[in-house]
Amino acid sequence: xxxxxxxxxxxxxxxxxxxxxxxxxxxxxxxxxxxxxxxxxxxxxxxxxxxxxxxxxxxxxxxxxxxxxxxxxxxxxxxxxxxxxxxxxxxxxxxxxxxxxxxxxxxxxxxxxxxxxxxxxxxxxxxxxxxxxxxxxxxxxxxxxxxxxxxxxxxxxxxxxxxxxxxxxxxxxxxxxxxxxxxxxxxxxxxxxxxxxxxxxxxxxxxxxxxxxxxxxxxxxxxxxxxxxxxxxxxxxxxxxxxxxxxxxxxxxxxxxxxxxxxxxxxxxxxxxxxxxxxxxxxxxxxxxxxxxxxxxxxxxxxxxxxxxxxxxxxxxxxxxxxxxxxxxxxxxx
Numbered sequence: 292x293x294x295x296x297x298x299x300x301x302x303x304x305x306x307x308x309x310x311x312x313x314x315x316x317x318x319x320x321x322x323x324x325x326x327x328x329x330x331x332x333x334x335x336x337x338x339x340x341x342x343x344x345x346x347x348x349x350x351x352x353x354x355x356x357x358x359x360x361x362x363x364x365x366x367x368x369x370x371x372x373x374x375x376x377x378x379x380x381x382x383x384x385x386x387x388x389x390x391x392x393x394x395x396x397x398x399x400x401x402x403x404x405x406x407x408x409x410x411x412x413x414x415x416x417x418x419x420x421x422x423x424x425x426x427x428x429x430x431x432x433x434x435x436x437x438x439x440x441x442x443x444x445x446x447x448x449x450x451x452x453x454x455x456x457x458x459x460x461x462x463x464x465x466x467x468x469x470x471x472x473x474x475x476x477x478x479x480x481x482x483x484x485x486x487x488x489x490x491x492x493x494x495x496x497x498x499x500x501x502x503x504x505x506x507x508x509x510x511x512x513x514x515x516x517x518x519x520x521x522x523x524x525x526x527x528x529x530x531x532x533x534x535x536x537x538x539x540x541x542x543x544x545x546x547x548x549x550x551x552x553x554x555x556x557x558x559x560x561x562x563x564x565x566x567x568x569x570x571x572x573x574x575x576x577x578x579x580x581x582x583x584x585x586x587x588x589x590x591x592x593x594x595x596x597x598x599x600x601x602x603x604x605x606x607x608x609x610x611x612x613x614x615x616x617x618x619x620x621x622x623x624x625x
Contacts, residue, residue, distance in 0.1 A: 292385060297450035299381045301341040306334045309377035313369065322369045337370060344453065346374065348461040351469065365462075365469035375473045378454060382477060386445050390480055391487035395551075396503040397476040403551040406502040411555050413498045414544040417509035421516040422548060423523070426536035428504035429475065430467045433532050434459045437468070437482050445481065479503050482531065489526050494519050502551045509544070516541050553601065560601040570594050570610055578617055587614075 299305060310330065314323045326333050340346035351365035367375060387398050395406035414420070425431070438456060446452055458474050468475040483504065490496045490508070496519065498509035510516050520541070527533045542548055547556040554561040570590075577587040591614065 294445065294447045295381045295385050295451060297448045297454070300378050300451065300454065301338050303334065303338060305377050305380060306338055306373065309373050309380055310334060312380075313372045313376050326369050333370075334373075337373065341374070341454070344450075346454070346457065348374075348458060351462065351471075362470055364471040366471045371458075372473075374454075375458065378451070378458075379473050379477050382445070382451075386477065386481060389445070390484055391491065391499075391501070393500050394480060394484065394487055395501065397473075397480060403502065403553070406500055406551050407553040407555060407560055410500045410507055410548075410550050411557075411560055413500065413507070413509040414548075414555055414557050417498055417544060418511045419509070419513050419516055419541060420544055420548060421508045421510075421520055421541045422539060422550070423506050423508070423520075424536050424538040425504040425527070426534045428533065429470050429479070431533055432466070432468050432478070432482055434463065434465050434468075436532065437478060440482055440485055441478075444484065476503075485531060486523070486527065489530075490519075490523065493526075494522060500550075505550065507548075507550060513541060562598050562601055566594070574610065574614055574617075577614075 307330075310326075314327060337346070348371045349368040351367060353363060353365055356362050356364055383398075390398070393409060395401040395403075395409070434456075437459070438452060441455060442452060446455075455474070455478075458472070459468060459478075461469075463469075468478055480503070483501065486506075487499075487501065490499055496508050500507045508516060508519055510519075520539070524535060527535065544557055547554055549555070552562065552566055573582070573587065573590050576582045577584075582590075
């Protein structure tokens with residue numbers, strides 16, 4: 292497959308599909324309604340901006356979330372979300388098949404449950420693990436080295452690199468990619484693909500799972516894991532300008548470990564208590580009218596998928612029965 296071409300990004304059909312994907316489930320919001328009212332004209336204008344390099348990103352919508360730790364989310368406005376989506380639709384087709392098999396996150400069929408299942412598979416085969424977490428990852432990614440990785444491995448087209456640079460440098464001093472952007476999620480996998488290569492080909496690790504900036508190495512030797520940690524820390528700092536945080540540690544698989552929202556034991560998985568507590572809070576908020584039916588449905592559907600194939604699934608079924616009782620009986624009586 293040829294490397295991505297910029298003409299694929301601004302192709303009208305690609306922009307149209309990106310707009311449909313972006314507006315999905317938000318078609319009644321004012322910004323979306325206004326854009327859709329003159330969809331063809333707006334897409335042609337956006338296409339011209341991309342062709343002639345006059346496109347400039349708008350200011351982000353910024354807000355804080357606490358899930359579970361405090362994070363600043365920078366959400367692009369509709370026009371920019373369409374550009375991000377159009378760009379990623381082209382890049383992902385080329386990049387994702389070339390990522391490490393055990394790299395998860397932001398890929399079809401490779402969500403948190405798939406990552407947890409792979410980690411559980413290795414936990415049943417090895418006695419020890421090393422868990423790595425990168426200190427303030429999104430805020431620490433340097434833009435120039437990130438662009439160099441794109442160019443070295445995935446992108447030759449200078450105009451695609453121009454668009455990536457335009458997106459990355461919006462409200463940026465050269466360090467940090469924005470949480471809340473699809474391009475940032477893809478870029479996280481692209482940048483840490485360099486760590487994947489080092490772990491696989493230099494350290495010769497066989498049992499390895501990465502979900503975004505959280506990853507695990509498994510072995511039957513503690514000394515080998517310590518050696519991996521030492522060498523990997525040097526590589527991350529020297530080549531990627533990143534550091535591990537205090538959450539990085541070595542442990543026994545028999546004792547279990549937390550990963551991507553699960554507590555993983557050798558023979559079973561549990562959903563972490565904090566996630567179950569959030570389900571209870573969501574149900575209370577729905578009952579009290581603080582969130583609508585659609586928001587409750589989306590949250591519940593997400594958590595059902597998260598609980599599948601875990602020892603917590605029975606608890607979640609009981610939670611759903613409470614929700615059904617409220618919807619079908621309690622609410623009707625009032």
